[in-house]
Each structure stands twice: as C-alpha cells, then as structure tokens.
Amino acid sequence: MKYNKEKDSVMHIFTSYLERKGYRKTHERFAVLDEIYSVNGHFDVESLYEMMKTKKYAISIATVYNTIELLLECKLIKRHQFGENTSRYEKSFECSNHDHLICTACGEVVEFWNPLVEEIQKAAIVSTQFEVNYHVLYFYGLCPKCKSKKADNA
Amino acid sequence: MKYNKEKDSVMHIFTSYLERKGYRKTHERFAVLDEIYSVNGHFDVESLYEMMKTKKYAISIATVYNTIELLLECKLIKRHQFGENTSRYEKSFECSNHDHLICTACGEVVEFWNPLVEEIQKAAIVSTQFEVNYHVLYFYGLCPKCKSKKADNA
DNA sequence: GTTATTGCAAAATCTTTGCAGGGTG
DNA sequence: CACCCTGCAAAGATTTTGCAATAAC
Numbered sequence: 001m002k003y004n005k006e007k008d009s010v011m012h013i014f015t016s017y018l019e020r021k022g023y024r025k026t027h028e029r030f031a032v033l034d035e036i037y038s039v040n041g042h043f044d045v046e047s048l049y050e051m052m053k054t055k056k057y058a059i060s061i062a063t064v065y066n067t068i069e070l071l072l073e074c075k076l077i078k079r080h081q082f083g084e085n086t087s088r089y090e091k092s093f094e095c096s097n098h099d100h101l102i103c104t105a106c107g108e109v110v111e112f113w114n115p116l117v118e119e120i121q122k123a124a125i126v127s128t129q130f131e132v133n134y135h136v137l138y139f140y141g142l143c144p145k146c147k148s149k150k151a152d153n154a
Numbered sequence: 155m156k157y158n159k160e161k162d163s164v165m166h167i168f169t170s171y172l173e174r175k176g177y178r179k180t181h182e183r184f185a186v187l188d189e190i191y192s193v194n195g196h197f198d199v200e201s202l203y204e205m206m207k208t209k210k211y212a213i214s215i216a217t218v219y220n221t222i223e224l225l226l227e228c229k230l231i232k233r234h235q236f237g238e239n240t241s242r243y244e245k246s247f248e249c250s251n252h253d254h255l256i257c258t259a260c261g262e263v264v265e266f267w268n269p270l271v272e273e274i275q276k277a278a279i280v281s282t283q284f285e286v287n288y289h290v291l292y293f294y295g296l297c298p299k300c301k302s303k304k305a306d307n308a
Numbered sequence: 309g310t311t312a313t314t315g316c317a318a319a320a321t322c323t324t325t326g327c328a329g330g331g332t333g
Numbered sequence: 334c335a336c337c338c339t340g341c342a343a344a345g346a347t348t349t350t351g352c353a354a355t356a357a358c
Contacts, residue, residue: 024332024337045322060340065323081235085348086322101284110282114274124266124293130255132295139278141286178312178357199347214315219348239323240347 007037010076010093017074031057032067036077042088042109082109082138099136103143105150110143161191164230164247171228185211186221190231196242196263236263236292253291259300 014033018025035052036043049064068089071077078092082102098111121132142150168187172179189206190197199222203215222243225231232246236256252265275286296304 026332026338028339062324062341063339066338079237081237083233083235085239085241087239099278101278101282101286103284104287110284112278112281114277116270116274116277120268120270120274120291121293123268123270124253124255127266128255128264129298129301130257130264130293130295131301132255132293133258134294136290136292136294137274138290139275139284139286140288140290141284144283147283147285176312180313180357182314216316216349217314220313 006093007034010037010091013093014071014074014076017070023070027057028059028063029067029070031055031059032064033071033076036071036089036091037093042080042090044086044088046086048089080136082107083140099138101139101141101143103146104140105142105146108143108145160247161188164191164245167247168225168228168230171224177224181211182213182217183221183224185209185213186218187225187230190225190243191245191247196234196244198240198242200240202243234290236261237294253293255293255295255297257297257300258294259296259303262297262299264297 010033011030014030015025017023018029031052032048035048035055039051045061045064045068049059049061052058052064068077072079076091076093077089080088080090080100082088082100083104096113097117098113099117101110101112102108103110117135117137121135124130125132164187165184168184169179171177172183185206186202189202189209193205199215199218203213203218206212206218222231226233230245230247231243234242234244234254236242236254237258250267251271252267253271255264255266256262257264271289271291275289278284279286
C-alpha cells in the first residue's frame with residue numbers, strides 16, 4: 001500500500017463515513033478503496049476483483065459489490081454505463097465534474113469539461129421544477145485514431 | 155394495427171432498411187415496430203415482450219432482442235441506461251434531440267431540450283478531435299412530487 | 309428449393325441473496 | 334460476546350446462443 005496524499009484523504013473520508021453510519025471498518029473495505037485509488041482510469045467490478053485476487057486482502061466478489069455500494073454512497077467513486085451491459089466505475093475524489101467522449105469503435109474514453117453544462121442544468125431546473133443532484137453527459141463517436149482508420153478504408 | 159401517419163413513415167423506413175441490407179421482412183419484425191410505435195414513453199424488453207404476448211404476432215423474447223438490434227441500427231429507436239441494470243428504449247423517429255431528467259426516488263423520466271448541448275459538442279470536438287455521432291445527457295435528482303414529499307418529512 | 313429467421317431452451321454474464329462462520333467494536 | 338460482515342455457492346435477472354423447424358424470397 002503505497003502512500004500518497006490523495007489516498008490518505010480518501011481513506012480519511014471513508015473512515016469518517018463508516019463511523020458516522022455505524023458501519024464496521026474492515027480490512028476488506030479499505031483494501032478495495034486502496035486498490036481503486038492505486039490505479040488510473042475506469043474499471044469494472046470483474047477487473048477490480050481480478051486485480052485484488054493476488055493481493056494480501058484477496059476478497060470475494062460479493063464483498064467487492066458491497067464495498068462499491070458504500071463508496072458510491074459517500075461519493076468516492078462514480079458509476080457509469082457507457083452502453084455495454086456492465087457498469088464501469090471511476091474514482092471521483094476532487095476530480096472536477098468532467099464529462100466523457102466514448103469511441104464506439106475501440107471503447108476509448110476521453111474526458112472533457114465545459115461550464116455550459118451548468119447553464120443547461122439551471123434551465124432544466126427552471127422548466128421542470130426538478131431538484132438536480134448530478135448529471136451524466138456522454139458524446140459517442142470515433143476517436144481520432146479510429147476516425148483516420150475509417151478514412152483510410154474509404 | 156391502427157393507422158397513423160407516423161407509423162406509416164417508420165414502417166416505410168424499416169422496409170427500406172431491411173431491403174437495402176438484404177434482410178427478410180418477417181411479420182415478427184414489423185409487429186415489434188408496430189407495438190413500439192403504438193405506445194408512448196420509454197419501455198424495456200420485458201414489458202414489450204409482455205405486451206406482445208397477447209397479440210396476433212406473439213413472439214419469442216429472442217426475436218424481440220433481435221429486432222431491437224435492427225431498430226437501433228436504423229435509428230428508429232434509442233437505447234437508454236438510466237442507472238438500473240436493464241436497458242430502456244424509446245422511439246426516435248422525428249423526435250427532437252431531447253435529453254432527460256430522471257427522478258432517483260420514483261423513476262419518473264421527463265424530457266427537455268436545450269440548444270447549448272450543441273455548443274458543448276462543438277467545443278468537445280475541437281479539443282479532442284473526436285467525430286461525434288450522438289450524445290446522452292441525463293440529470294438525476296428529484297421530481298417535483300418527490301421533492302415536496304422530502305420537504306414534508308423534514 | 310435455399311437459406312435466413314424464428315422459437316425454444318440452455319448457456320452466459322452480471323449482480324444479488326441466504327446462511328454459516330469469523331472478525332469488529 | 335453480540336452481531337455485522339465476509340465468503341461461498343446458489344439464485345436472480347438480463348441478454349445471448351445453438352439448433353431444429355419454419356417461412357421468406
């Protein structure tokens with residue numbers, strides 16, 4: 001378990017969350033959080049489980065799902081459904097509220113950020129009277145690589 | 155099979171699509187499209203299958219999935235994943251490129267439209283060099299009803 | 309007549325659940 | 334030492350697949 005500042009912070013947040021809720025602080029739960037914040041990019045439950053299999057706290061898939069649920073609740077991770085039948089997740093501590101472009105050819109995911117999303121949200125709230133807590137914005141298409149591959153074939 | 159102009163149009167589009175691809179024009183395929191364009195709002199595969207069970211062309215769930223795939227390809231329907239583990243669909247013929255608000259309490263889905271999404275898309279294309287074909291924008295929160303219910307409890 | 313498509317059931321995939329045993333508080 | 338959490342395996346839920354029978358062309 002390598003030390004870094006970000007990981008220290010999220011461990012602290014998770015600890016507080018568990019205490020506040022009266023949940024137990026088990027090795028398995030911290031091992032999952034540690035693993036998630038040790039890698040970059042998006043992941044799914046299966047790959048997380050596989051990565052942990054060889055580690056000190058190799059745990060069961062049921063516990064992975066259980067812990068994912070807790071981490072979603074305290075907003076240390078985000079859940080995505082990019083169009084496949086399996087959910088993908090990403091860490092979300094202090095990460096700006098970015099959105100995603102997804103390549104429908106190779107599956108690559110690229111992030112971007114644009115303040116206009118806030119404007120759209122405000123307008124939507126006015127017209128529908130919803131209370132909005134979060135949003136999801138995905139653009140689907142071809143990444144530069146797959147775009148030029150297509151051009152070459154044509 | 156009630157007649158209406160919209161249904162006539164989508165039947166025509168589907169026919170052309172099948173012919174162009176050399177696919178067969180089966181009763182089952184048209185029955186699925188007819189059923190979809192006979193009802194309003196979003197639906198999932200299970201509910202579509204249930205609705206068709208009692209009709210003339212009651213068909214198997216495998217054929218429903220098969221036909222859904224074709225209708226996605228020719229863009230007569232859209233697929234959504236609103237955060238559950240099951241996909242939901244909606245007809246998409248001549249329906250403006252709207253987006254969605256989803257109530258996380260009761261599941262209600264409300265549509266809205268905002269031209270700023272186009273601006274964001276343009277900016278994202280410039281910065282990432284993606285080719286964008288379509289997008290998905292969901293705002294999650296509480297509908298007016300669930301919002302006031304929450305206020306009453308507090 | 310050929311061969312794509314259907315229907316059925318079985319399989320595959322992802323996620324949840326029940327329960328006995330173990331670890332946290 | 335009470336009882337929440339884990340691990341396992343079984344069950345659920347959704348979607349896909351294999352194959353014989355059927356229907357489109």
